[in-house]
Amino acid sequence: MNWFRNFLLPPGASTHVGEMDGLFMFITLLTVFFFFFNGALIFYAVRRWRRRSEKEVTPHITHDTRLELVWSLIPLIVVMVIFFWGFRGYVKAWVAPNDSMEIIVTGKKWVWEFEYPDGTRTLNDLHVPVNQPVKLVLTAEDVIHSFYIPEFRLKRDAIPGRYTELWFTATRPGIYQVFCTEYCGRGHSDMLARIFVDTPEQYETFLREGDEQVRKMPLKELGRLVWENKGCATCHSLDGTRGQGPSWKGIWNQRHKGADGKEHLVDADYIRQSILMPQAVVVQGFEPIMPTYQGLLREREILAVIEFIKELQ
Amino acid sequence: MSEGVLHAGAGHAAHHADYLEEPKGLWSWLTTVDHKRIGLMYMWSVLFFFLVGGLFALLIRLELLTPKQTIMDAETYNRVFTLHGAIMTFLVIIPAIPGALGNFALPLLLGAKDVAFPRLNLASLYIYWTGAAMAVATLALGGVDTGWTFYTPYSTTTGGGVSLMVLAAFVLGFSSIFTGVNFIATVHKLRAPGMGWFEMPLFCWGMYATAIIQILATPVLGITLLLIVMERVLGVGIFDPQLGGDPVLFQHFFWFYSHPAVYIMILPAMAVISEVIPTFSKKTIFGYKAIAFSSVAIALLGFLVWAHHMFVAGMSLFAGAIFSFLTFFIAVPSAIKVFNWIATMWRGSISLEAPMLHAISFLLIFTIGGLTGLFLAALSTDVHLHDTYFVVAHFHFVMAGANLIALLAGMHYWWPKMFGRMYNRRLAAIAAGIIFVGFNLTFLPQFVLGSRGMPRRYFNYLPQFQDLHVISTVGSWVLAAGLFLTAAYLLASFRQPKGMPANPWGGRTLEWETTSPPTTHNFEGQPVLQHGPYDYRPEPAPVGVKEMAH
Numbered sequence A: 001m002n003w004f005r006n007f008l009l010p011p012g013a014s015t016h017v018g019e020m021d022g023l024f025m026f027i028t029l030l031t032v033f034f035f036f037f038n039g040a041l042i043f044y045a046v047r048r049w050r051r052r053s054e055k056e057v058t059p060h061i062t063h064d065t066r067l068e069l070v071w072s073l074i075p076l077i078v079v080m081v082i083f084f085w086g087f088r089g090y091v092k093a094w095v096a097p098n099d100s101m102e103i104i105v106t107g108k109k110w111v112w113e114f115e116y117p118d119g120t121r122t123l124n125d126l127h128v129p130v131n132q133p134v135k136l137v138l139t140a141e142d143v144i145h146s147f148y149i150p151e152f153r154l155k156r157d158a159i160p161g162r163y164t165e166l167w168f169t170a171t172r173p174g175i176y177q178v179f180c181t182e183y184c185g186r187g188h189s190d191m192l193a194r195i196f197v198d199t200p201e202q203y204e205t206f207l208r209e210g211d212e213q214v215r216k217m218p219l220k221e222l223g224r225l226v227w228e229n230k231g232c233a234t235c236h237s238l239d240g241t242r243g244q245g246p247s248w249k250g251i252w253n254q255r256h257k258g259a260d261g262k263e264h265l266v267d268a269d270y271i272r273q274s275i276l277m278p279q280a281v282v283v284q285g286f287e288p289i290m291p292t293y294q295g296l297l298r299e300r301e302i303l304a305v306i307e308f309i310k311e312l313q
Numbered sequence B: 001m002s003e004g005v006l007h008a009g010a011g012h013a014a015h016h017a018d019y020l021e022e023p024k025g026l027w028s029w030l031t032t033v034d035h036k037r038i039g040l041m042y043m044w045s046v047l048f049f050f051l052v053g054g055l056f057a058l059l060i061r062l063e064l065l066t067p068k069q070t071i072m073d074a075e076t077y078n079r080v081f082t083l084h085g086a087i088m089t090f091l092v093i094i095p096a097i098p099g100a101l102g103n104f105a106l107p108l109l110l111g112a113k114d115v116a117f118p119r120l121n122l123a124s125l126y127i128y129w130t131g132a133a134m135a136v137a138t139l140a141l142g143g144v145d146t147g148w149t150f151y152t153p154y155s156t157t158t159g160g161g162v163s164l165m166v167l168a169a170f171v172l173g174f175s176s177i178f179t180g181v182n183f184i185a186t187v188h189k190l191r192a193p194g195m196g197w198f199e200m201p202l203f204c205w206g207m208y209a210t211a212i213i214q215i216l217a218t219p220v221l222g223i224t225l226l227l228i229v230m231e232r233v234l235g236v237g238i239f240d241p242q243l244g245g246d247p248v249l250f251q252h253f254f255w256f257y258s259h260p261a262v263y264i265m266i267l268p269a270m271a272v273i274s275e276v277i278p279t280f281s282k283k284t285i286f287g288y289k290a291i292a293f294s295s296v297a298i299a300l301l302g303f304l305v306w307a308h309h310m311f312v313a314g315m316s317l318f319a320g321a322i323f324s325f326l327t328f329f330i331a332v333p334s335a336i337k338v339f340n341w342i343a344t345m346w347r348g349s350i351s352l353e354a355p356m357l358h359a360i361s362f363l364l365i366f367t368i369g370g371l372t373g374l375f376l377a378a379l380s381t382d383v384h385l386h387d388t389y390f391v392v393a394h395f396h397f398v399m400a401g402a403n404l405i406a407l408l409a410g411m412h413y414w415w416p417k418m419f420g421r422m423y424n425r426r427l428a429a430i431a432a433g434i435i436f437v438g439f440n441l442t443f444l445p446q447f448v449l450g451s452r453g454m455p456r457r458y459f460n461y462l463p464q465f466q467d468l469h470v471i472s473t474v475g476s477w478v479l480a481a482g483l484f485l486t487a488a489y490l491l492a493s494f495r496q497p498k499g500m501p502a503n504p505w506g507g508r509t510l511e512w513e514t515t516s517p518p519t520t521h522n523f524e525g526q527p528v529l530q531h532g533p534y535d536y537r538p539e540p541a542p543v544g545v546k547e548m549a550h
């Protein structure tokens, strides 16, 4: 049966996996069984009692109380088993242990923002230590989003004006995909994040210096990574097509006309300001919708973006 | 399939003009109060919108052929899937069987001249057309990108024609309510002499149960939709937290209607199947009362489970447990019905005409559709599967699969009665097969997509999901081919002369005792019930003899 489960479900990586997968496979087998059971009955009936002459007479069977009781009670018992099984898993996933590490997650069109206990903030990349209970407190800024990690078998809506909770203990170091599963508009399907399940040492380093990959990467590459991972890509294209914001192609050293009517030279200072105080100058013809990245990007990452834009001629 | 002789029925009434012929002219159709004409106009309208909604579906599937942009951009995609969902739900599936088949067949099955309120019936059709026109007009306002569920605060803050679309759904609700009121009164008041509640064909029970939901639940949707318009237009804060509202409240209101509404979609389908299976098995229905009561039980229980759509929306543990528990109770009457239908076939005399083939498709597809509901009703599994393609597959199995295939079964069943003509039965059998294969090819892979973590309403997706998406898209072409074939041979049947006998299938319900097609007033004089609806005994006991009435 393992191959079947591996076909249907992604490999599990949290403490909630066992409960959910067991029940999932139980109902799957039930579905497969009843499909073939009903199919076989129908097939048999059609073969055996296919009409051969118009004069055929059929028995007049109106009902059979005993049989009907059987096929009412068996489904009833089966669904009650499923109910309790599903309830048990849900309860276990309900209350976070007291020693959970708490991370605040904010969804907004179309990025996920994470705030750690020490105040560190990251965008779209969440680092958590392995084997440590983690509690996510979810909220949203604009519309409802939903935080879904298939490998953890977990999902919870992030609702503006409310806090919802989710907790897990990751069991395997690795990188896991997060999806937004509550429809939220144009960038809904790009509102992806990743959870890095770190060994304790990796996690310490991350808190101090940002993640390893980032530290070793050449600036230009890092710039592209920031563009991809931190939400820039949802609005800024690299090939000149117009998005929610101006494309980055060929803008270096150009003059941009701001909504204030003045011209601005696109240089390092200008880019830096646009990242940290995006409303200071808004390019004419665009809405002032860009969120600030103050506190979200390390200094080296801002430099990297500048280098990256320079290259986009 | 067998090319067996069709039953020769009671004599042709070639001298009497039938309801299609008399009175003549477009105006006579637009002002008719004849339930059969209204039923046909509903049918053509619903089929037209099914074509439109279906073309949108093909566009959606084509876009999903590749992980990134294929034929349209994200904003267009969002508008296309919203329109697809809204058209299919509000303009096709909800009105399809009650509006088309119910209007046509219910009075005939009851032995009545018409529905209780013929003018109200015509009004419901005009309201339907008005709502439909409004829904289409949203395109001129830049379309709607909220999804058919209109979740707040997205729907109260996004641009485009949301208010108009929501008003369209509001207007369409009245058409649904009018039909419901009409059917309830008709069933209570216009049964033929001798037809007690338990001598009524099960189709009528199904329509009755549907009508109860239509009149009780639809007003709630109406009010909710108006609240959205108030928030959008007047800025009254009801759902948007920025205005002091509560976005989750909307979900409660919406599903308080829309969960019962899924039974507005399935009960009529079950009603059709309950007619088709006995006729083509030439055997009395097994467990009449169980089927009748389970329809009513489903209708009533359906009001108590709405929040199973919100298990991950931050409800309390207690509320989650209650709604999950109640949801499981609904699964039981559904299972009972399937077993009853199979038992009806048992030891029957089964002929695999097109309506029966569609009924068998229905049984198999509904089995999967219903059982996959269990994954979603159970709390721990729903957390994983909610808002993924698994849910998409589940509701297409019960809505597109069960409901539309039942519509096809019913159309093929009553086609000779409606038009006095027969379609090409061999092509019909082939098309039923193609539709079954195409349907499963399209939607089975979506279960696996969902359980592997593919979220719904995604324009872009990760490359690992592509293979299954490709299978699904190819399936959509097979399904479309089957449906176009069906349209072709049904239309071609109009080139045949009218000449169907009164009772081509050998059915035992009252509609088969009048000419095909019937005259305007359905029957010559008032028919009196001679035997139960599914009594196939050579010399049936007359109604009223106690042992037969189950």
Ligand code: HEM
Binding pocket: B149, B262, B263, B265, B266, B308, B309, B310, B327, B328, B330, B331, B334, B369, B370, B371, B372, B373, B374, B376, B377, B378, B382, B385, B386, B387, B391, B394, B395, B398, B399, B403
């Ligand atoms: C055995 C019976 C059924 C059970 C136990 C069941 C259970 C459920 C549950 C729990 C959900 C919510 C899933 C989620 O959003 O996470 C759901 C969704 C849905 N079901 Fe069913 N269901 C059943 C039959 C039906 C039938 C007969 C229909 C309609 C003909 C139907 C139509 C739908 C629709 C339309 C949705 C999703 C709507 C949306 O989110 O857009 N279901 N079902």
Ligand SMILES: [Cu+2]
Binding pocket: B258, B259, B262, B305, B306, B308, B309
């Ligand atoms: Cu529901």
